[in-house]
Amino acid sequence: MKRSLGPRPLAYTTPVWVIGTYDAGGRANVMTASWAGICCSKPPCVNVSLRRATYTYGCLTARRAFTVGVPSADQVREADFFGVASGREVDKVAAVGFTAVASDLVDAPYLAEMPLVLECRLLHALEIGLHTLFVGEIVDVKAEEAVLDATGVPDPDRVRPFVYLPEAQRYRGLGAELGRAFSVGRERRRGSR
Amino acid sequence: MKRSLGPRPLAYTTPVWVIGTYDAGGRANVMTASWAGICCSKPPCVNVSLRRATYTYGCLTARRAFTVGVPSADQVREADFFGVASGREVDKVAAVGFTAVASDLVDAPYLAEMPLVLECRLLHALEIGLHTLFVGEIVDVKAEEAVLDATGVPDPDRVRPFVYLPEAQRYRGLGAELGRAFSVGRERRRGSR
Numbered sequence: 001m002k003r004s005l006g007p008r009p010l011a012y013t014t015p016v017w018v019i020g021t022y023d024a025g026g027r028a029n030v031m032t033a034s035w036a037g038i039c040c041s042k043p044p045c046v047n048v049s050l051r052r053a054t055y056t057y058g059c060l061t062a063r064r065a066f067t068v069g070v071p072s073a074d075q076v077r078e079a080d081f082f083g084v085a086s087g088r089e090v091d092k093v094a095a096v097g098f099t100a101v102a103s104d105l106v107d108a109p110y111l112a113e114m115p116l117v118l119e120c121r122l123l124h125a126l127e128i129g130l131h132t133l134f135v136g137e138i139v140d141v142k143a144e145e146a147v148l149d150a151t152g153v154p155d156p157d158r159v160r161p162f163v164y165l166p167e168a169q170r171y172r173g174l175g176a177e178l179g180r181a182f183s184v185g186r187e188r189r190r191g192s193r
Numbered sequence: 194m195k196r197s198l199g200p201r202p203l204a205y206t207t208p209v210w211v212i213g214t215y216d217a218g219g220r221a222n223v224m225t226a227s228w229a230g231i232c233c234s235k236p237p238c239v240n241v242s243l244r245r246a247t248y249t250y251g252c253l254t255a256r257r258a259f260t261v262g263v264p265s266a267d268q269v270r271e272a273d274f275f276g277v278a279s280g281r282e283v284d285k286v287a288a289v290g291f292t293a294v295a296s297d298l299v300d301a302p303y304l305a306e307m308p309l310v311l312e313c314r315l316l317h318a319l320e321i322g323l324h325t326l327f328v329g330e331i332v333d334v335k336a337e338e339a340v341l342d343a344t345g346v347p348d349p350d351r352v353r354p355f356v357y358l359p360e361a362q363r364y365r366g367l368g369a370e371l372g373r374a375f376s377v378g379r380e381r382r383r384g385s386r
Contacts, residue, residue: 004334014231040228070205131232152198181364182362
């Protein structure tokens with residue numbers, strides 16, 4: 001039996017991404033966002049939603065570029081800090097002792113410490129309500145050598161990404177493997193024919 | 194040191210959501226999507242990207258409504274099947290023995306078996322490239338009584354959502370708790386002042 005909980009932004013899971021931009025003074029600014037995801041395979045694109053009140057909103061729209069950093073589980077404190085502090089009040093990158101690196105492809109910085117980074121140029125901005133959804137084309141993905149497997153692909157157990165659970169307001173790491181995608185369901189498919 | 198991997202739709206993590214729609218004949222159709230997420234808090238909205246070639250694309254645009262089902266870890270085979278089979282060829286709901294329930298709020302069905310369900314009406318469609326990004330307003334969230342905690346909020350450890358890892362093509366469950374959001378980073382914030 002299902003119970004109605006009313007309209008609310010509640011679904012599992014949401015990612016934890018660190019959005020990198022330059023402010024008007026050219027200082028690197030970062031902000032953590034979870035209303036975000038991959039939204040197109042060709043061209044490869046991500047979407048990130050921001051409130052107009054955030055410092056990042058103005059930075060991103062002015063330079064029409066941003067980066068996405070995927071933090072590792074051992075960076076949960078820094079990622080959370082990037083979500084609660086404002087770039088208007090504090091230099092968040094300096095505050096945690098991280099290093100901003102200028103992208104050579106887009107007008108935005110990324111953090112050297114992030115194991116996986118996406119460099120994005122702004123393609124679309126869609127005003128929805130409290131949040132504006134930004135679509136960025138991924139012009140490059142960069143990964144730390146240390147997180148790559150023997151075939152040169154990022155190993156999730158080395159990147160160690162984590163998720164944010166809305167309302168529960170908890171960060172959780174990756175758990176047990178449940179199966180290979182486009183594979184574990186095929187038996188059922190054959191069985192149905 | 195970072196290595197360039199080129200432009201590709203690779204980031205962690207992405208959700209696993211079962212999108213419910215009615216086809217032209219009024220039959221319930223489901224499809225699994227991971228290019229999706231929450232994209233606005235007010236009004237509460239989700240975004241889901243679909244290729245035009247999918248059966249769901251036509252269903253969703255015709256009825257301007259859809260549901261999001263968050264499957265549980267013990268439904269990984271069914272969820273994967275919903276992603277590899279096409280509603281043009283098979284009645285996916287019947288094939289796995291699940292039950293479609295008509296939403297009383299939007300013109301779309303959801304699966305009784307999903308622990309958490311969002312009922313959405315289409316607000317925006319943004320053509321990006323291979324994928325079109327659909328924004329749906331969440332008009333209600335429904336949860337199985339059994340997954341609610343004592344305060345009436347869904348308990349992530351009862352819902353047991355899982356994530357999809359692009360390129361690795363693996364499904365993973367929820368892992369260890371890493372901290373409370375808007376909290377674990379505050380010490381660092383105070384320390385920076």
